[in-house]
Amino acid sequence: MEIQRAGFVGLGLMGAPMAANLAKKGWTVTAWNRSPGALEDFRRVGGSAAGGVEQLRDEPVIAFMLPDVAYIEDAAVGLLASWQAAPPAAGTAVVVMSSVSPTAVKAFGQKVQEASSGNAVVVDAPVSGGTKGAIEGTLAIMAGADDEADFRRLQPFFEAMGTTVRLLGPLGAGSLAKACNQLVVGTTTAALAEAAELAERSGVDVAALYEVLSGGLAGSRVLEQVGPRIARKDYAPTGPAKFMHKDLSFVVESADAAGSAVPMARAGVELYAELKRQGLGDQDLAVVRQTISNLSRTGAVRATEGTDS
Known part of the structure; x- marks a missing residue:
């Protein structure tokens, strides 16, 4: 059964058109962004806004499009604390779509697993194609996942934003x-x-x-x-x-x-x-x-x- 609901964190030059393409393809997308202006623009293309990243805790997929793992960890503090108090549904996927250190994303994956009592996994899936590819939905998406089944489950999500989607290996391989x-x-x-x-x-x-x-x-x-x-x-x-x-x-x-x-x-x-x-x-x-x-x-x-x- 396809996942058709997602959270999206980071509506910058790349993230905004990526999230917009998800919404245009029929996904129910709730986004968070530091500046409210981008959220207002996102509402106009059919998305909705969260008051904080922790409000995305029950989304089956939560994508992060922030500059580096340090920014992602800062944004996810409340989310992980929420999961420590009450673990998310099994199979929850945290998708890191920005360019990050392969070593750092593996360490972040361990933090997410510990905070979620093993119910959430991290998949790294950085993109290439620039703003043109993000707007047109033609991005190349290179993924790393420890379990191939997690990648397969996320394919419809990726294919709403890109045309070349490949699993390269375990977590960190995409980065x-x-x-x-x-x-x-x-x-x-x-x-x-x-x-x-x-x-x-x-x-x-x-x-x-x-x-x-x-x-x-x-x-x-x-x-x-x-x-x-x-x-x-x-x-x-x-x-x-x-x-x-x-x-x-x-x-x-x-x-x-x-x-x-x-x-x-x-x-x-x-x-x-x-x-x-x-x-x-x-x-x-x-x-x-x-x-x-x-x-x-x-x-x-x-x-x-x-x-x-």
């Missing part, structure tokens, strides 16, 4: 897959930004360059979606660039645990840390071009060209 996704997206965006700055400073039209690149091996979804914003220097946020630093840090954390070398991820962590230091973190990911431009202007580029080793 590891998202970290790998961000490794590709973050470093590819940085490479495109470097290419744009190099081209423009050399007298080559960036839009024309990207058009040529798109027809060859360098063509990618990142070039297709982020490239136009990089070319026209449009940094209006579709998602804060500062989160890429966090996500690439998860790649490094996971690589250290697995004994895997990730030189590109480590370079990316440094570049996006510089982006944050420049005060650009709240702008779009494409703003990494401005970061590189600023480094060029200040002479902070540590070039080694022309040296012998």
Whole structure:
């Protein structure tokens, strides 16, 4: 029997259209968000609002779309306390849909199981596709669940928001897959930004360059979606660039645990840390071009060209 009722925590740039798609697909969705304006907008698409996260305690599915596990744990304090006093129904699912540390989401899963007397499970299911995919309901959803039956039960929930839904392994596997996704997206965006700055400073039209690149091996979804914003220097946020630093840090954390070398991820962590230091973190990911431009202007580029080793 399909679950058709859910709670949703976090109505930001991604969470709001995701929750709206659930409501539009016939789900009864009750949401909580820190700012009331987003809840008013959600009511207009058929959703309802909770006064606090603990009021979602009896929903069979409770999704969290908050920046990191620390935010989720803060939001869930009342919920877990409620479950300690009176456990939820068996099979309750807490779904972490944001980009979080694979290690931290496993620890959160243990906390939820203990607080709920084993009646609630955590499934991590981060998404990819940006705000465009969230609005259109075409997200890629990568899940981790200790019991495959929990994932199967949640498939209708996921399919209301995405078109590519896969179980990658146990709890934490979804977050590891998202970290790998961000490794590709973050470093590819940085490479495109470097290419744009190099081209423009050399007298080559960036839009024309990207058009040529798109027809060859360098063509990618990142070039297709982020490239136009990089070319026209449009940094209006579709998602804060500062989160890429966090996500690439998860790649490094996971690589250290697995004994895997990730030189590109480590370079990316440094570049996006510089982006944050420049005060650009709240702008779009494409703003990494401005970061590189600023480094060029200040002479902070540590070039080694022309040296012998």
